[in-house]
Amino acid sequence: MVRSRDTDACPGALQVHQAADGALVRVRLPGGLVTAAQMGALARVATGFGSATLELTSRGNVQLRGVTYVATVAEAIAKAGLLPSPTHERVRNIVASPLSGRVGGNTDIRDWVDELDAAICAEPRLAGLGGRFWFSLDDGRADVSGLAADVGVHVFDDGYALTLAGRDTGIRVSDVTATLVRVALRFIEIRGKHWRITEFADLGDLGALLPGAQPGAAFSPVTTPPVGWIPQDDGRVTLGAAVPLGVLPARVADCVAAIEAPLVITPWRSLLICDLDEAVADAALRVLAPLGLVFDETSPWLRVSACTGSPGCAHSVADVRADAADALDADTAVHRHFVGCERACGSPLSGEVLVATGDGYRALRNNDVLG
Numbered sequence: 001m002v003r004s005r006d007t008d009a010c011p012g013a014l015q016v017h018q019a020a021d022g023a024l025v026r027v028r029l030p031g032g033l034v035t036a037a038q039m040g041a042l043a044r045v046a047t048g049f050g051s052a053t054l055e056l057t058s059r060g061n062v063q064l065r066g067v068t069y070v071a072t073v074a075e076a077i078a079k080a081g082l083l084p085s086p087t088h089e090r091v092r093n094i095v096a097s098p099l100s101g102r103v104g105g106n107t108d109i110r111d112w113v114d115e116l117d118a119a120i121c122a123e124p125r126l127a128g129l130g131g132r133f134w135f136s137l138d139d140g141r142a143d144v145s146g147l148a149a150d151v152g153v154h155v156f157d158d159g160y161a162l163t164l165a166g167r168d169t170g171i172r173v174s175d176v177t178a179t180l181v182r183v184a185l186r187f188i189e190i191r192g193k194h195w196r197i198t199e200f201a202d203l204g205d206l207g208a209l210l211p212g213a214q215p216g217a218a219f220s221p222v223t224t225p226p227v228g229w230i231p232q233d234d235g236r237v238t239l240g241a242a243v244p245l246g247v248l249p250a251r252v253a254d255c256v257a258a259i260e261a262p263l264v265i266t267p268w269r270s271l272l273i274c275d276l277d278e279a280v281a282d283a284a285l286r287v288l289a290p291l292g293l294v295f296d297e298t299s300p301w302l303r304v305s306a307c308t309g310s311p312g313c314a315h316s317v318a319d320v321r322a323d324a325a326d327a328l329d330a331d332t333a334v335h336r337h338f339v340g341c342e343r344a345c346g347s348p349l350s351g352e353v354l355v356a357t358g359d360g361y362r363a364l365r366n367n368d369v370l371g
């Protein structure tokens with residue numbers, strides 16, 4: 001569903017959203033990258049000033065609900081190094097291949113995340129980009145290009161392809177950061193009331209954004225996260241943990257932080273705990289699995305998701321998270337996303353979307369892949 005507004009209502013750490021259960025604070029984590037100390041800081045503010053949970057978003061960010069002292073929380077987030085630019089805090093939306101530099105891929109794109117983030121924050125005009133516009137950096141494994149970010153780069157064997165709305169444009173770029181910033185600036189010039197490139201009705205007119213760009217093949221969406229024991233190319237281990245319904249209790253986040261390993265929040269609302277020696281990985285697995293993190297790639301938790309629903313969202317007619325959990329054992333291989341109204345927040349690009357009616361659920365979308 002396309003929604004165009006004159007103003008950008010997307011929440012951040014400073015401009016918060018007043019939800020039914022209190023202030024909602026969203027913290028951008030470019031590339032989903034977060035240190036153990038930062039995870040610990042988020043767990044503490046969620047416990048002290050919020051609902052004691054961290055919600056992982058479909059863009060690899062974190063949000064806190066029911067926040068009581070917004071200024072205090074913003075101060076703590078800034079102190080943790082998670083608010084480098086007050087003017088650009090909501091536009092630092094970068095999704096990147098979560099395992100890049102550790103397992104597979106054509107190139108390590110982690111430095112690009114930092115460069116692009118710095119370039120976005122350094123360009124005053126990009127403060128007006130809007131909180132829903134996002135960038136993608138895919139290292140060639142085709143995991144995030146299919147998420148249909150507004151603009152991105154996909155690393156092929158023969159070069160770096162520019163993508164627009166999840167489609168290969170046929171353009172190869174050399175300076176990745178400069179090109180992505182240039183496209184974003186051009187979008188600001190021509191966007192009208194639109195906040196996303198995907199909202200342009202005529203995707204055939206990509207040349208308006210960049211001369212020569214053609215709407216080529218779309219990348220297939222990926223809907224399941226990397227889960228379990230993942231051997232890294234350097235002999236160490238990454239643990240991939242699915243987080244049921246993307247809701248990470250602060251006490252579990254605190255335990256994860258205690259491992260003191262680099263962390264990645266993935267756009268599938270899951271967590272990677274990286275660079276572990278085997279003995280540490282084994283011990284972490286034994287501690288975290290009983291706390292509710294899911295390391296089994298066959299778990300039904302990987303095939304179900306939900307929006308916030310009641311009581312956190314006033315638009316909802318049902319507690320969709322509870323209903324999604326109750327439906328966990330249903331015998332289906334299709335990913336199902338439960339939502340409380342037709343806005344269908346957080347819907348994955350493929351699978352079934354079920355909307356609450358007040359008297360059960362009906363299919364809002366049941367196609368395999370959103371066209």
Ligand code: SF4
Pocket residue numbers: 307308309310313314315316317339340341342343344345
């Ligand atoms: S889909 Fe509707 S009920 Fe669910 S979070 Fe969005 S607005 Fe709220």
